[in-house]
Amino acid sequence: MTNNKLVVYESKDIYKILYEIKEKLKIDLIFLEKKKDLEIYLNSNPNDLVLSKKKIDNLNQIILNNFPYKINKLIEIINLKILKKNFLINSNLSIGKYKLDINSKKIYLNKQELDLTEQEIKLLTYLNNKGKAASVDELQKDIWGYSENLETHTVETHIHRLRKKFLDTFEDKNFIISKKKGYLIKKFL
Template sequence: MSTWTLLLISSNKSFCDAIKEQLKINNEFNVIDEKNLPSSLDINIDLLILDIDCSDSTNKKDLEEFQKNRFKIPIIILTKKNNNLDKIINDNSTHYYVKKPFRFSILISRIRSQLRQHKKNSLTIGSYIFQPDYKLITNTSGEKIHLTEKEVDIIFCLYNAQQKVISRDTILRKVWGYNAKITTHTLETHIYRLRKKIEHNPANKEIIITENGGYKIIL
């Protein structure tokens, strides 16, 4: 099972610790909290959970700055305010409200739903249209190139980083999970096969670039 990385921002330590413990139970999520935010800037974050009632350091400007620098990811806002659930508060970034108090099962369901939805969207990568849900990437001539599940996960992982370098270890963890039998050679083999499918000239890489101990994708 792939592991999703979530960033949890809350100034309420007991609340934060309780949410973290619950999210870690089935090893589906890797949870980073606010105190680790500086180091998390080099980590591929899949979803932000924002406890907006408690975090006195977080406001709309902070939220916009986070998205500007961190790329577009789904954001779930935990709040006591009378906001409608599933409300989209701006055109380019999707924010979902979960009103407190809530059952933890509701939060888990919302997290999974938003991660799935985020993965379903058609994404533009250079001259290609990438459709993760259909395991397809389409070139400008309309040719559909079929991808394996791991190839989809690799592209999606790199895409979310918005041209930032992702380390091999990070990609291995996110795509294969914590499996000691999987090595960097496995990743390199998948990258090689993926390049043969999508690079115009695999010898002259223009889309998936090797750099500083990892990879990045050119959008």
Template sequence: MHQNNKINILCFSDDDFSNSLNELKEHLSFNLSFVKRENINEQCHKYDTLLIHETILNDKKLLNLLNNISSTKILISKSKNFNKFNYDEKLDIPIRINELNKKVVELKVKKKFLSNSSIKIKDYILDKNEKILKKNTSSIILTEKEIQLLELLFKENNFLKKKIILEAVWKYAPDADTHTVETHIYRLRKKIIDKFKDNNFIINTKEGYKI
């Protein structure tokens, strides 16, 4: 794969489409590679984004393989409805290069945003965008301070004293003291215990607080 700042995309298509796209490579805003059918299983996991032409999805084995891959998938298709394939974005044929370039950039930004907005903590997902802490199908709504608290505790492997938490989250606010920290963590722990029955999510000892 190319070593630069461009996105690396792997294309799955028939020979005609691959040849046409290959001729336009210099106009693309990303690095494009092609793969032979027999090497698909080996190569597809190495790329964050896949460009997939509808013709190859007639192969059921290949369709199942691609449906189970977590990479971002852009489908190139004439069909208005393509329910059998789990894609992230769809572009119509005939394809416009500027539209393809734009879509790739949009997906990159979207993926970066989503990765930054979700954090896995133990068996939970902290979704900063939705302001929730969730586990399986259950979730609780969080305040902005609670999100900051969880992020801080998650990033620190050691126990954190109340004073450290106060300085990091409240930024020396004149109306905040260590009692403020105690109150917020108590309320947050109660939310978690009430919803998830988890008494050990936030650990509290003489040394401080820890996740």
């Protein structure tokens, strides 16, 4: 499905309505009825949206306090909240000692910044999420959409250029490491 989840809290009827149109919403729906269940769920999923009729402290929440809602208006509210949440998350990703802002296509270390291309962002986030070495074939397939075993130096060329940018801007020559099994970000050593 998707990475976006919406927890409907205590409102079984609203959950049923949203479940009928969840494909249009492009979200995963979860229904929770008890406050204890909501607390347990949010401990491990703190960024998920919660839809409820009353305010709950410290949540990324949609409060339905003016019933009845037109369904189109409710969908619009949910989609806007998801967009805002994703924008904020993408503005402050940690990659080792760096902060990556996907929205502005920049990576930061203290007050220094470096502009990145779309492919460089894809490469960095992929390596960051992977958590271990990624082979050239893997990167060709998953980042560039090439078939495996294709003779190309795309990966090596991009890695070389990205390393040079990090060296020139941050004086960091070891941010992306080459290992026998592929490439990885230094923090995973």
